[in-house]
Amino acid sequence: MPDRSASPPTRRVIDIVSLLAASTQPISVAGIAERLDIARATATAVLTELDSAGWVGREPNRGYTIGPALAGLHGPSLPHGLGDTLAALAARTGCGATFSRIEPDRLTVLDVRHGTDRVVPGIPVGHRIPLRFPAGASVMPWRSASEQNTWTATAAGADRRTAGSLLGLVRERGVAVFRPRVDDAGMVDLLADLLGAVGTELLQPHLRTRALRQLATLTSRPFSRDELDSDDALPLSYLAAPVFDATGTAAFEVQLGPLRTEAPKAERDEYISATLDAARELSAALAAGRSGMVG
Incomplete structure (x- = not known):
């Protein structure tokens, strides 16, 4: 189905942050792309920006979790x-x-x-x-x-x-x-x-x-x-x-x-x-x- 969001790029950010916030384990880029039905390149681009801002963190196994900045805002x-x-x-x-x-x-x-x-x-x-x-x-x-x-x-x-x-x-x-x-x-x-x-x-x-x-x-x-x-x-x-x-x-x-x-x-x-x-x-x-x- 077509994305009916008023701002699809913003929706991608919200979906990725929400997915990681609800997970108790790190999720790989491939896993995020699969669960949200988005292109892997799109997931990678969003995660790169979120990581730069401290909103997500990257584990040694290359999985992603909620980062210190976002956790600190709501912790x-x-x-x-x-x-x-x-x-x-x-x-x-x-x-x-x-x-x-x-x-x-x-x-x-x-x-x-x-x-x-x-x-x-x-x-x-x-x-x-x-x-x-x-x-x-x-x-x-x-x-x-x-x-x-x-x-x-x-x-x-x-x-x-x-x-x-x-x-x-x-x-x-x-x-x-x-x-x-x-x-x-x-x-x-x-x-x-x-x-x-x-x-x-x-x-x-x-x-x-x-x-x-x-x-x-x-x-x-x-x-x-x-x-x-x-x-x-x-x-x-x-x-x-x-x-x-x-x-x-x-x-x-x-x-x-x-x-x-x-x-x-x-x-x-x-x-x-x-x-x-x-x-x-x-x-x-x-x-x-x-x-x-x-x-």
């Missing part, structure tokens, strides 16, 4: 009211906020709320990035020594020395704070404005990835202890605080993105306070066993 390990907490954080600060799962080898974005003061398109929900310095800095002080050593080893040059001191500072303050390098502040402002004007959804995937990677690179210099305590107005990129699950593991992080070329100390302190409050609220929800769907 029982997420705190109830997550969306409400992020929305409140964004409203309180006017900045975009994200919630991510931190695994030993990757960071996966699970929820995003845009700010009101300056809408800067960021990494989309389901996006995965390798866990390399400084990504994941907010949780690393509470991870095992082997994970810390692996993470520190990803830092290059002078950043290798910074990584060690950053772990101590984050454990002491409970938050990781980042800024652009002095020479990059103007470029950060320009790139953020361009992304906000164009919209990352209008960019081709490879251009979006390059733009977001460049923005992340330009904004990832950790604040030092002296800078955190300074009364001077300083550039401010992002803040991140750990969220602890029911076992006490720092499994997630809340990230806030002011992307300010100049932030007075009072504003920086408020951003830090707001981020920590949101992280504590989510940790408390997980500790109480109140988990469920993203709110």
